[in-house]
Amino acid sequence: MRLLFVLMSIAVLLLVTVQAGRDYYKILDVPRDAPKNQIKRHYKKLSRVYHPDKNPDNKEAATKFMEVADAYTVLMDDEKRAIYDRYGEEGLEQHKNGGHGSPFQNPFDIFSHFFGGGFGGGHGQPQERRGPDMQVMLEVTLEDLYNGASIDIDISKQVVCDHCHGSGARRSEDIKTCTACGGHGVVIRRVQLAPGMVQQIQQQCDKCRGQGKVITHVCPACAGQKVRRGNEQYNIAIDKGVEDGQTLVLEQEGDEMPGVIPGDVVFTVSTIPHPVFERRGHHLYTKQTISLIEALVGFEKSLTHLDGSKVKLQRDTVTQYGYVQTIKGAGMPHHDNPSHHGDLYVEYQVVFPTHMDKDVITLLKKGAHFPPQQTPLYQEL
Ligand SMILES: [Zn+2]
Ligand SMILES: [Zn+2]
Structure with missing residues (x-):
């Protein structure tokens, strides 16, 4: 009787564990065969929606923000995604115990790689840097302007390296606190102005160039550059009757750079001359x-x-x-x-x-x- 109870408990426990496994595809609202650019686009969209800066004191949003970051980390990594597809979240846990550290990254780090620190304008937060807008000419047929259309367009732009997520390091363990400045990014230099008169000058640390961190092994995909050239596909909805020269804006989809909020992609409609x-x-x-x-x-x-x-x-x-x-x-x-x-x-x-x-x-x-x-x-x- 007792044994039966124990067995049943284990069965229930197993069931709970399996159910607790999160569906990363569902979290990011992408199909199971979604390409990386789609995963990234959905991550960017959802992380903006659930960011704690936009949802103060909202526990549910905070959980969602964590979840989309976890899902993004796993699905953007070929190895982790393969393990997850076969063995689910539990498989990732075991993989982690194999000595690779946590399968996840700090959600705020990922977010800041795309958008800078946060939304800015908050409590004492410095004004975020914003990249320039990207201007794109969108050539549209008169038929599409008459009937309305949905146009797929490929845009070549600078993207954050999806291998290191913009850290520039091979692995997160390869980012070390700078020993020269103790992670402060600045060093204090003493200058003797006259005998007995010493002034202290604060200078940017040479070794880490003020970053406070040094990378021992750079990311092999971007050679430590944090960014690469990439192609991204967008789908633009053209409403009936859109006029020539009208602009359509994709917010924050411009060139990516770690720590900088991307500018917008601004499409300008240009009508292709019609034969009739x-x-x-x-x-x-x-x-x-x-x-x-x-x-x-x-x-x-x-x-x-x-x-x-x-x-x-x-x-x-x-x-x-x-x-x-x-x-x-x-x-x-x-x-x-x-x-x-x-x-x-x-x-x-x-x-x-x-x-x-x-x-x-x-x-x-x-x-x-x-x-x-x-x-x-x-x-x-
Ligand atoms: Zn990289
Ligand atoms: Zn330093």
Whole structure:
């Protein structure tokens, strides 16, 4: 009986342990096959949301902030991620006991690698340094501006090294307190001004260049530079009716540098010229050619619009060269109210025949009436 109880307790304990294992993919809201740039992007987004500076006295947010940092550390490390995928969090614990130290990093260290110390403006916190904004031209087709679109774009930028997370060291154990300054970053030098008169001068430590820390083994991936060039993929939503020259901002996604808050990526919409339509504000313009016969007797045609729909072009009287027909509501959608459209202006250009038969000229001179389908006015017909 007693044995059964013990066995049951162990079973319950095991169950609890398994359930206590955290789902890092769920925490970062990424699929199990998520690439590193997606993991990083989600980390950056979530860590900003849950940072204690933004959620004072909020225990839940503090826990989430820790969790996203733990998930980020593990999923960004190929070895740790492989262990986690196979054996879960427990596997990582055992791996740690293998002498590699904690599998996690200080969440505030990771955060500061991306964004500097915190959000600034807090209690006596120094003003954070912020990197420059990055300007990117976003070339968009008129179809996408008419229909709305979601555009994938690759941006080459400086990123924090994902091997050392911006520390520049091979491992966290390779970061040592500077012995020359005792970690203060400054040294006191005594200068004798005159016999018996000594002044103390505070100087930046040469050995650690004021960092207070020295790295014994640099990170092999970035050679201790803390950053590298990288490509990041973004998905930009283009709303219907977005205007040329309009800017779309991705906050704090500019070049990364440890200890510096990244600037924004500012996309400027640039419309790729369209072969059929020209946009002027909310209106669209197009030039259509018609034959001389069509100009004289009328026509019925269809024009393929930017959403693939057909616009009926119909005239049943004489159309002068350069005549502009207005089709109400067939222009661009208004950005602020996409159900409202501008107008479509169709300018007709008449193609004249290059050659006329003598018979036709004679008939015309006589002012005779003739049905066009029997006596073509020009040779192409
Ligand atoms: Zn590195
Ligand atoms: Zn030093």
